[in-house]
Amino acid sequence: MASTTGLAAFPMRLTPALAPALIILALVSSLGLGMAPTTAATGVGNAPTARAATAAMSSATAAGKPLPRDPRLPNVMVNKKHPLQPLKFVPRLRAVPGSGASLQPEAALAFNKMAAAAKKDGARIRLxxxxxxxxxxxxxxxSYARRDGAKAASRFSARPGxxxxxxxxGMxxxxxxxxCRVAKCFANTTEGRWMRKHAATYGFILRYPAGMEAVTGYIYEPxxxxxxxxxLAAAxxxxxxxxxEQYDGLVPGPPAQWGVRKTTAPVRMYATAGTSAKLLAIIPTGTELYYSANRGSWLKVQHQGRTGWIQTGNSRKATPAAKTTTLALNLYSLPAITGTRLASLPRGTVVRPTGRRSGTWYQVAYAKKTGWLSGRFLK
Incomplete structure (x- = not known):
């Protein structure tokens, strides 16, 4: 049988004070699954492994979904309504060289690996x-409350616990x-752009995005x-x-905001949803665009390896064009090779995308299964 290939190309809160303070697997083959176990401690006994995250839950969401509450595990929910348990929890830590700061061992190792990869791309990320x-x-x-008042301080700084x-x-x-240290302009630096594009590959997500203060409780912190x-970052x-909060079901998540549009005239793509934002590209007529979110008349799209926003005018809803595998590929449950392998597709297999895309990955239907293929090997 032909060999199979699946490659992952996947695509940090305000305080200037510093306190000194992932094991992720090196994916050695396209069929590698799972994560290495990690340990942490609250001072009593050993922590469960990261793989056991779903078992460490003690409360539920409004929808009845169990809520992760064990701070020893990376999926723990901590926000203004959900304090740490115990309140004065102390994790097991590993120092990150050159930073004077520490993270849980799994996260520290992942950060080191991520920073090394970023450096190769010309982005010098510092913890x-x-x-x-x-x-x-x-x-x-x-100190923030004395300076700004407790109400204002609570928008950018968390209370203890x-x-x-x-x-x-968190980092x-x-x-x-x-x-641009702990400033919004970090988003427009080489490092900020690199993080948006690649952080999830190493297990990190942007925690407090723009326009979501009503949900997260905190201002935009790029x-x-x-x-x-x-x-979990891939999922x-x-x-x-x-x-x-949306992912864990604490608040309603966004509707299925994804699909495909085809431009009917040249379309301007901006860095954010608004004509005052930086112009990234002018997309020519007849271009197929996958979108993954919308804000009113604006759509978040991907074009030539860049992500930006377009207005819906000068485009129409379209059926995604069929694609063909250029070599034998694995179909995964997630847009990353850490997902479960669902099937193996021979070279030359014609597949129909669903209209959903994540980075360079396409969701497709094949043999009564719906999964993800690396777009690097589709034409």
Whole structure:
């Protein structure tokens, strides 16, 4: 039987004070599945492995879905309504060289690997802040509250016992030069753009996105990322959720906002939804565009390896064009080779995309199964 190939091409909260404070598998073959176990401790006994995350749950969402509450595990939910359990939890930590900060061991290893990959691409990512103790967060929030008032401070700083930084899974990142440190302009730096595109590959997600303060409780923080692990980060990205609250079912998630449009005239693609944003490209007539979100009359699309926003005018809804495998490929349950292998497709197999895309991966229907194929080997 022909060999099979599946390649993953997948695509950090405000505090200037620093407190000194993933094991991810190297994917050695396209059929490799799962994650290496990780251990952490609250000071008593050993932690369960990351693979056992779904078993460590003690509360439920409004929809009845169990909510992850074990801070030893990377899927834990911590926000303004869900404090750490215990409140003064202390994780097992590993120092990140050159940063003066620490993360849970799995996240620290993943960050090191991610930073090395970014450096090769010309992006010098630095860990600005990782783990913060209960007492450090208490002093930090108190200082902001004295300066700005408690209500204003709570929009950009967590109260002690409610911070992702205390879990050891949350982190703030920045540039090696120190420019745009814990500032919104970080989003437009080389490092900020690289993180948006590649963080999920290494298990990290942007935790407090723009326009979602009503859901997350915090302002837009393009520097704050949260470690979930590669498998869960891939599932999160593929779900279409824009916040962890949506993904965990604490609030309604976005509707199925994805599909395909074809341009009927040249279309301008902007960095964000608005004509005052940076113009990224002018897309020619007749271009097939996959979109993954919408905001009113704006659609988030992918074009020539870039992600941006277009207005729906000068485009029409379209059926995605069929694609053909250029070599033998695996069909995965997720848009990453960490997903479950559902089937093996011979070279030359014609597949019909569903209209859903994640990075370079396409969701397709094949042999009564729906899964994901790497677009690098489709034409």
């Amino acid at each position: 600005v802040s990782g783990y913060r103790s209960y007492s450090t967060q208490q002093a930090l929030f108190a 409610y911070s992702e930084h205390q879990t050891g899974w 703030d990142v920045g540039t090696a030069s120190g420019s 520097w704050h990322f949260r470690y979930l692990g590669p498998r 999160y990205t593929a779900s279409g959720a824009t916040t962890l």
